[in-house]
Amino acid sequence: MPVFLHISTTQLILRGNYLQVVPAWSFQKSKHLKRLDLSNNLLRIIERGAFAGLAELTYLNLRTNKLASNSLHEKIFQDLISLQNLAIYDNLFNDEYTFLQVEISRVRSLNTLGIDLRDRHQINKCLCDLSKLKDLEIFGMHREAYSDNSFNELKCLKIEALSLERVVSLASDTFISFSTLKTLRISIMSRLADYDTIDSIFKSFKVFKGTNMTEISITSNPHIYGFVLGHRHFAVLQEICLQKLNLMGDSILGIQLGPFLKYGYKENCLEELNIDLMFGQQR
Template identity: 25%
Template sequence: MKYNLLWVPLFAVLCCSLATAEDESSEMANNDVVKAVNAFNETPISKINVIKSDLCKKCSCISNPDYSQIDCSNKNMSKPFSEEEWKILKNGDITFDTIKMEHNLITNIIAFPAYPVKNVYLGFNQIASIEKGAFANLTELTKLNLAHNKLTTKALDPNVFKGLYSEHDFLPLGKVIELDLGHNDIHSLDADLFEHLPKLETLLLSSNTFQVIDQNTVTAISGLSFLKTLDMSFMELEELPDNLFHGPRDLETIILTGNLFDELPDDLDLATNLRELVLDENPIADLTGENIFPTLPNLRYLSMSYMPDLSIIGAGTFAELQNLETLILSSNPKLSKIDEKAFTKNTKNPEIYSFPPLEKLYLHNNNLTQLDHGLLERWDKITVLDLRYNPWICDCNNRWLVEVLMIQINNTNPLLTEDVNCDQPSTWRNVPLIELNTPEARLKCGRDGSDAASSLFLIGLLVGMLLCIPILLGSIALWRRGCFGLSRGQVEANRSLYNRANFNDDFHI
């Protein structure tokens, strides 16, 4: 009993200790709850009203549900935003999809801070260098414009376009689909330039004087397996290397305007999915013989305009473009002949020909005088036909042009009948072809299509000959009878003065 009594104070002490610990634990828990509640009730940091900020007073800001843009062009900026301006953007109540900083004085691009912008325009600056990984923090970037700067081959190191560093390597800028490098001082591309841009779909290299596409450039471009649009205009190219189009199998648009091609570029047929081709302003003189288009089964749009030397389009030129819908052959000052079989493709049946399903045909401002009816099979399927500013000859060879095509154009696009005028004959010079469909001015042609005026001339010539022959014969008869004052005796006297030499005289020694 004595020992049992000793346990009482020990038990009391133990209970008190447990109660104390429980109270402390409860108090700590209560403190945590209070902190959590206070944190929940705390007012969040307010966003900056960007539209009313100094940044949008300096630059032009647009914000609507579909599009948001901040345009800081023409502000004499020497770098893309200050630290304070980036804070405004990052903490602002608007996230801009597009940032424009064109026509400024920026010479160097350093790393952009993290910002979910999609389109960045840095064109028309003085940019000569770009820091490696400069765009790594722009993880939502899809379009980058660096045109009209001073970038060189050396400045475009592949690591310029590297993304953020992951566990083992740098991530690519996987959302960039368009890159504009036009109007710089680039003469070649690093073979690995686009290794961090695997999804690139549009590459613009216009107005860089490459002159020759070297092997490094071929490697760089052919490695873009998702490339759809390639602009190589005004690059002083005379030819294209083999296999340039072998890699980008999805290539749909090629622009080769303003180069030095005197023949169609080789290996176009490797671009099997090509849908649009532009060859304007090249010194190609004729499209005849083997210099015709290869098989391009998906080509829908072709432009060959402003070509100073193009004069003849021969048979079969467009025969292998059997899905062509739009053809622009305009402003070629020497183009005077389009062969009647330019579009004709032979089929297995020698009596049946195939033609492309043209819908829009632009032939304005050339040197065409005649348009053959057999050039196309279904002229009635043409929705746009522009024949303006050509020196058309208004004779019966063009009768169907006057009486059929002009009526069709007038019914669909009346404005395109204006300035389709006669150049010959001189009596009808500058007379619109559409006006020749009136009863008073309609061409007078024979059943075979010959010009009525020519027929009248031939008839007059025949009548003249029939009248002249009897008169001539009568005159001879009268002359022989001496009716013109010369007697038969005088004639015989004159004859006596002429002694024919003896045949044997030629042999006297």
């Protein structure tokens, strides 16, 4: 850790420095630190008391490291009483997601969380303690499909923004637990996607029928599974009071004019539409 930190330092960016350990009392001279970025390192150990004194810290980024269950001590985040944004995805917790989520649940000030969700693991009900949590970023189910079983413990929270990364497939009931959702961003895992990925995503939107939403975004559908945006897609969208639709980088081969015009003519809430076609034309 840097030894030159001054008490007036409010932002510290240490990403990509091959750091392996965060020693105890690393930031004791920077009690006014508000943003700390330790992402893209090789962190394996965060010593007890590493974050001691950081009562004003609001943002902590620990993503893309080598952290595992034995890397963290119990109540590792207890000194971060002002923390609002925590990113801790793309690490090596494997079968110890419950331990990690219990530790995160102690940070009652959180409103934004980025976390892994892999294979059979689910969101634990302990996260219900995060009553201020509004923005949730989930990274990586790999070969598994997201479903309501992945998120049914989140009915206790009022999540307004949800980002799903590395999506391969969505079950039709995936979003049932998100009754207050306003913004949904989906990034497809191109390497594992198949011809049915896009259709599964649009079918999952049917649960939003009659609701008001600010934004739906889908990105990264692979070229090999390019598709024509048509009736089955617009039929779902026109049932949602949606302000912004973003379909960029999705290998859209074309747009069926009839359904598109019908969607445009029908009274809806759309204010912004971003679509790019696979062959370079934009609408």
